[in-house]
Amino acid sequence: MEIPDRPLEIIWDVTYACPLRCSHCYSESGRRPSRQLDRERMLRVADAIVAMEPYGVSIAGGEPLLVRGIVEVAERMTAAGTKVALFTSGWTLRPEMVDDIARAFSSVSVSLDGATAEVHDRIRGRRGSFERALRALELLDEAARERRLGGRERLSFGIDCVVVRGNFHQVEDVCTAIAPRFPDLGSLSFGAVVPEGLASRAGFAEHELLSDDQAALLGSGEYGARLRSLAPPFVRVSATDNLALQMHPDRVREGIFFPVLQIEPDGAVRAMAAYEGTVGNVLTDSPAELWRRAVERWHDPFVVGTLAPVRTMREWAEATRAIDHRFGSEADRARMDRRPEFRPTAAPDMG
Numbered sequence: 589m590e591i592p593d594r595p596l597e598i599i600w601d602v603t604y605a606c607p608l609r610c611s612h613c614y615s616e617s618g619r620r621p622s623r624q625l626d627r628e629r630m631l632r633v634a635d636a637i638v639a640m641e642p643y644g645v646s647i648a649g650g651e652p653l654l655v656r657g658i659v660e661v662a663e664r665m666t667a668a669g670t671k672v673a674l675f676t677s678g679w680t681l682r683p684e685m686v687d688d689i690a691r692a693f694s695s696v697s698v699s700l701d702g703a704t705a706e707v708h709d710r711i712r713g714r715r716g717s718f719e720r721a722l723r724a725l726e727l728l729d730e731a732a733r734e735r736r737l738g739g740r741e742r743l744s745f746g747i748d749c750v751v752v753r754g755n756f757h758q759v760e761d762v763c764t765a766i767a768p769r770f771p772d773l774g775s776l777s778f779g780a781v782v783p784e785g786l787a788s789r790a791g792f793a794e795h796e797l798l799s800d801d802q803a804a805l806l807g808s809g810e811y812g813a814r815l816r817s818l819a820p821p822f823v824r825v826s827a828t829d830n831l832a833l834q835m836h837p838d839r840v841r842e843g844i845f846f847p848v849l850q851i852e853p854d855g856a857v858r859a860m861a862a863y864e865g866t867v868g869n870v871l872t873d874s875p876a877e878l879w880r881r882a883v884e885r886w887h888d889p890f891v892v893g894t895l896a897p898v899r900t901m902r903e904w905a906e907a908t909r910a911i912d913h914r915f916g917s918e919a920d921r922a923r924m925d926r927r928p929e930f931r932p933t934a935a936p937d938m939g
């Protein structure tokens with residue numbers, strides 16, 4: 589892929605508020621101010637996103653369903669023809685919200701980091717989060733079925749699983765034991781945890797980042813085919829090592845990168861999705877200029893020099909820490925310096 593002249597995908601983390609405490613959280617949500625915009629400015633960000641004409645926008649966070657007015661914001665983009673995907677833990681999803689969600693979003697992904705409560709809750713840092721995620725999936729499944737049978741516009745929903753060392757052994761169980769419980773499930777996505785945010789900590793890299801063999805397996809076509817063979821035939825299954833997010837200079841040259849613009853809750857725009865460091869704000873800067881600055885950062889001598897020698901997942905985590913400290917703001921650096929060390933634990937609420 590050539591570097592396009594505009595971002596093809598947008599990720600907007602609409603809040604850093606979150607009821608969960610995932611050990612791998614890339615945005616450190618729930619442990620920092622939410623930085624949420626008011627309604628009027630959120631709608632301005634939505635308009636700016638529509639003007640960029642991306643293939644799609646992912647609404648993430650933090651927990652987007654905590655944001656008052658998120659349905660109106662999503663509807664604004666959907667009405668303008670933009671595909672809007674919602675990423676949620678499902679913790680706050682209540683039955684009365686499902687119709688609004690189905691109307692405003694083109695797809696919904698619920699995070700599920702294991703096939704058992706023991707594994708999921710430990711990774712997600714809160715007891716009961718597995719049951720809540722399953723309940724959210726049940727609600728979406730029921731709504732999808734009703735809409736299908738009633739001839740109404742389809743509701744597309746899926747499961748999104750972040751793969752770490754502590755749940756790698758359950759990836760196949762998600763296909764065989766979880767997916768069949770939801771007959772209208774549309775997709776199952778498995779992505780290797782990216783060493784960004786809290787997942788870039790040295791202790792996390794040592795204990796929970798996938799080994800290089802595991803990451804290679806997850807990214808291989810053979811394993812993807814195996815997972816597809818295990819899941820129900822009606823489910824689209826994808827698995828990735830997420831190396832496209834690394835922005836390694838060799839891969840960027842080969843066209844293996846993710847042409848995404850990541851927007852923080854207050855409209856600030858990251859130069860690279862997986863790394864700290866912003867290049868402006870969608871509320872004040874033109875999209876073309878933001879994209880130009882972002883692409884310039886990919887080729888910054890410090891970025892290239894730091895990522896060029898990276899060959900392993902652990903080296904990637906080290907490189908992330910260096911890039912984050914180099915390009916993060918003073919407040920970012922202070923936050924990173926305050927991060928608790930990662931300690932492996934058998935129970936939630938301790939990671």
Ligand code: SF4
Pocket residue numbers: 606607608609610612613614615616617618649650651677699712
């Ligand atoms: S649910 Fe998402 S935003 Fe919340 S702590 Fe977990 S990874 Fe972070």
